[in-house]
Every structure is written in C-alpha cells, then in structure tokens.
Amino acid sequence: MTRLSTTICAMTFQGNASNGLQQDAFFFVDDYYQEALGITPVHRYDDAFCVAVSDGVSQSDFSQVASLKAMKTVKQLWQTYLDNPNQSAVMDISKIYEKVATLPKRYYGASATLALVYRTFAKDNQSNSSVVIKHIGDSRVYYFSANTKTWRCITRDHNLLNQLIDEKAGNENRQVDFSKYNQEGMASPLYALTDCLIADSDLENNPMPAYDSQTLAVSSGDCLVVCTDGVHDLVPCEEWQSIDKHTDLQAWLKQLRKQIYASEGRAYDNATAILVRFDER
Template sequence: MKQFFLTDQGKVREQNEDAGGLFKNQANQTLSVIADGMGGHKAGDVASEIVQSFFLAQWQENEKITSIEQAEEWLDANIHLANQKVYQHAEANPECKGMGTTVIATIFLDDQIVVAHIGDSRCYLFNQHLEQITEDHSLVNELVRTGEISKKQADIHPQKNVLMKALGTAESITPDVFTIQWQPGDRFLICTDGLTDKVSDSELESFMTEEKSLQEIAEQLVNRANELGGEDNITLALLEYPAGEEGDFSC
C-alpha cells in the first residue's frame, strides 16, 4: 500500500491547528489520523495535538488487528478515550475551555478500510469516480439532509462551518464507525475542510485521476487550496491500493 501525509498552515492562519499522521502498530499495520482543531475556539491546536499523540501511543502499543469487528471496536473505544482526554484537559485548564476538534481515524485491513469519524473532515474513495464516504456532522449538512437547502446553497451558507458534533466538547460522544471495501487501483483521500472548502469535488476527482505519485498529487491539492485563498489550515492523507497488489497491508 502506498501512502503519503501532508499538512500546511495555509496563507492566513497564524498557526496550524490541524494534526495527524500515518502510524504503524507492532504488526506494521497502518492507522491514519487527521484532526482539525476547532477554529474560532481557544486552543484548537491543543485539542488536535492531544488526539494525535493519544492515537499514536495507543496504536504503537497494539500488537495486531485481526478482524473488522476488532478494528471497529478499537476505533470506537479509543475515540471515546480521546474525547475524555480533550474534555478533561479543557475542564482543568480555563484557557482551553470550549476547545474541540474533528477527527477521522482509519485502519487498513487488506481490502477493507475501517473508519471512525466525528466532525466535518472527510474521507473520499476514488474508484473511477470520486465518492465522499463520510457524512459531515455540520449544521448545513443537516439542512441539506432534511431538504431545507440545496447542496449548492450549503457551499456558500454563512454557517457552513458550524459543527453539530465535535470531539472534546461534551463528556460523551458517538462517532460514526463503519467499514468499506476497496480494491487494487483505488485511492483513498482523508482531509480537513481547509481543502474541501476551497477545492470542489469535481476538481478533487480530477487530481485523483492523475497518473502521478501520491506526494505529487497531495502537493498539488495543497497548492490549489492556497491559490484559492488558503484561509484555513490544509491537511490530507492519500493512500493507494496498487493495481496487482495482493493486499498485504502489514507492510
């Protein structure tokens, strides 16, 4: 499996409140984590860093994930533990009161991808065409889902960045946890809204179609978001199931 992670401060923000990475457990299996500290709240960078550090430590201690069920249970349990860490840190440190973060954590098991998700960071699967596989936990997405506004209206809605759910803002949280299939030739994109607020799905698909390395594609995507304003931090992980590979994801 090919993989590449990139984060960029953007052109406007004074600091990068995104965090994440591609991590290996003792069996050399891959966990990807992306967290977007809540903009406009105190210590968003602290919240995302707590999540990144926590998942890295937990995954490095993990010996091996052997089933989808085990992966889903591991992600669900550790999302809850990460939520407690962020919430308790905010409660104990008044300067961090109200902080929170989105999070996407994914485990790759041969031809399955197990996803845990809170917030409006996104996952996309590219298999001939691009498909968003996470559902934004945002106010505008709820309005779209109930038919009150259109998808086009959502893109320019003044409250488009208002989250209905974020990690660390309440004592308990319920993440979306699910598993999808992928196959040789597919690509998988995980990203914060610093990318998707600027680069449309059709343009994302165009980049994902290119016969270039994952690093080249990732750098082009970040550059494009910055060309279009770069008002937010931009973070992404790109992974590819190479054509003809027999799905040994322990390497």
C-alpha cells in the same frame, strides 16, 4: 484471495490562516505531527495501517491543543492494538473523546474534528481488502474508484445543515440520498458543527459526540484521501487529479497544494491531506 498493499503519503501546511496558528494535526503510520509545512516520505505497508487527521475548530481558543491531543491518543490506541492484535476494540472513539475532554482546565472549550482510517491485520486465509473509517465533525474521507476514475466524498459532516436534512427526511418518512449531504454555497451559520471533540471534564453533562463508522471494501487501484476542511472547502474533489498505479503520490499532493493556493480562498486555512493508494501485492 485478494491481498492489497497500501502506499501512503501526507501533506500539511499552515496556509494563510489569519490567527497565525497551525491547528491541524495528523497521525501518519506510527507517529503524530503538527507542522507548519511538510510532505512526508512515501511509505508502503502490506498489512495493518492507520492514518488520521484532526482540525482544531478556529472559533475556540487553544484548539491546536485539542487536535494534537486527539492525534496523540490515536497513536496510543494504535500502538496498543499492534501490541495485542487480538483485542476486540480497535481505535475506540470514546477513549479519544475522554482524553480531549479531560484536558487541563485552562484549555476548556478547545475543540477539534477527527477523521481516521485503519486496516487491521488479516486473519489466516482472509483478504485484507477492507478498511474502517470513523469521523467526527467536518474533516472528511474521499474515495477514488479505479473503475469509475472519479473522486467522491463518503463521509457526512456533523453540522447544522446535514442535521436539518436528516430531520426533514425523518418528517417525510424517507431515507436521505447521500448526495444531498455536504451541500455547498449555503449560509455560513448552517455549517456550524453539531458534534466535535471538546475539552470539558464534566463528562456526565458533556455527552459523547455523535460519530460515524463504516467499513469500506476496496480494490486494487482504489484510493482514499483523509483531509481537513482547509482542503475540501477550497478545492472540490471534482477538481482533483485522477490517479493510477504509476502516480507519484508526493507530486499529486504538491499539485493539490498549488490548487489550494490558487483557489478563490487563497489557502485561508490550515490544510492537511493524507493520500492512500491500494495495490495488489
């Protein structure tokens, strides 16, 4: 039976955002944050854990309020699970949606994305070698395989481009090759989000946004990055450093930050990344 520990570290910074706001928020282990700049201490957990990021959609006013509310709700849901690990519904996306949708009227239209990863407590005589990934919008989760030594995106952005790819495949009665999603270098309107968390108390006429959920089996040496678009839009994962059991996670994130500032985009957006490494106990 494989038992895996997790080593976790997070980085966030405001960057050169033209609006002068930090619209990213994140949940790290046991609390939520919305900071102009910071790299967290490294934490290690042998069993259950949860991390999440939320990116306020810059085209909407008060989007930093929507992203922070999403992360506050993640904290509440995770604490509820820790208090009662036998509950069947863990990290219910509909509850996060409801909390953002019912923000006070002055925040109507504020929008945010969401990507979260969690692992529940292992049952008796069971391994803890799988995690659950849920996301809405264009915040992403990347996977590093200890076998192939490569990074790859494992989430599909909820945007117009990917919707059109799905529609074309449906019309041709075929499955989409996942590598066709999240294409780069397309016309900017194609990246418009089709689903995100939006403040609007009319829940009947503002239906639950589409979100994706998957369970991923992980092995010792595998890693995940949960990040906002201020990371992946400027530094594609092919340019990220490799990683192993000896890698200093803070140093890895500092190097990623340097790459973002040195990129063609010069850190024009807020950026948040949470790095998770799995190691055999």
